[in-house]
Amino acid sequence: MQLRNKVCLIAGASGAIGSAVAKRFQEEGACLALGYLSHEPSLDHPAVLRLPLNIRDWGAVQRSVAEVQRRFTRLDVLINCTGVLGPIGPVSGAEAGAWVEAIETNLIGSFYLTRAVLPQMLEQQSGKIVHFSGGGAAYARPFFTAYGASKAALVRFTESLAEELRGTRIDVNTIAPGPVNSRMWDQMRAAAGAGGERTREEIKKMEEGGGASPDRAAALAVFLASERSNGLTGRLISAIYDPWEGLEQRIPSIMNSEAGTLRRVPIA
Numbered sequence: 001m002q003l004r005n006k007v008c009l010i011a012g013a014s015g016a017i018g019s020a021v022a023k024r025f026q027e028e029g030a031c032l033a034l035g036y037l038s039h040e041p042s043l044d045h046p047a048v049l050r051l052p053l054n055i056r057d058w059g060a061v062q063r064s065v066a067e068v069q070r071r072f073t074r075l076d077v078l079i080n081c082t083g084v085l086g087p088i089g090p091v092s093g094a095e096a097g098a099w100v101e102a103i104e105t106n107l108i109g110s111f112y113l114t115r116a117v118l119p120q121m122l123e124q125q126s127g128k129i130v131h132f133s134g135g136g137a138a139y140a141r142p143f144f145t146a147y148g149a150s151k152a153a154l155v156r157f158t159e160s161l162a163e164e165l166r167g168t169r170i171d172v173n174t175i176a177p178g179p180v181n182s183r184m185w186d187q188m189r190a191a192a193g194a195g196g197e198r199t200r201e202e203i204k205k206m207e208e209g210g211g212a213s214p215d216r217a218a219a220l221a222v223f224l225a226s227e228r229s230n231g232l233t234g235r236l237i238s239a240i241y242d243p244w245e246g247l248e249q250r251i252p253s254i255m256n257s258e259a260g261t262l263r264r265v266p267i268a
Helices: 016-027 058-072 096-124 145-164 185-190 194-209 214-225 248-255
Strands: 008-009 031-036 050-051 077-080 127-132 170-176 234-238
Touching: 008 016, 008 058, 016 031, 016 077, 016 214, 031 248, 050 214, 058 096, 077 096, 077 214, 096 127, 096 145, 096 170, 127 145, 127 194, 145 170, 185 194, 194 214
Parallel strands: 008 031, 008 077, 031 050, 077 127, 127 170, 170 234
Antiparallel strands: none
């Protein structure tokens, strides 16, 4: 019961990853507030607080966080599982409004959530904030420019905030979940031609192997929300490629390195 009595707000709790995180957090003893946009999370428990939540609406985010604080009197963990792909295809033909909406969801919405929970965490002098990023943050992603730009910005926001919060006992990290079979993958399948040859190859591999399990991402979220990860902050961690199960004993050395960060590779 790694999260016993921890009050956890999970935004995007009705998606493939969010629902896996919510289920695992419940098993670990967390008190749950589940934010959703289009349909209620399927997790069935009378003690769970369900919150309609549009993270692009600052007022709605504030009201939801205030409701969590009213119900539970504190807020220990924020898990942000929200995200959209945005328009798929060349920038020269991108629909401007949809491109901007992706930035608003993936970056601005993440800021809204973070901004809303931080005063409570600063007051109680503890907290965990975990955002979900993706492969688009770590390498160039042609034909997915809104997604790549917004997720890379989210990782840098996380790194910068972690530095800002040093000494506060608030840790901020991002998770790259891997190719989970989710609503985003349905969108990629529907727009495979617009996503280029690389996307077609990824979809084919997904169809053959079934993709990454959301349970891996959920298990990593438990670790980052628990006391076991204290002091690990400002990192982008892959749920499927990084050996995160053994990080607990390596946190001091990781924090003295650039591991798990976005850095410029010097031109030789």
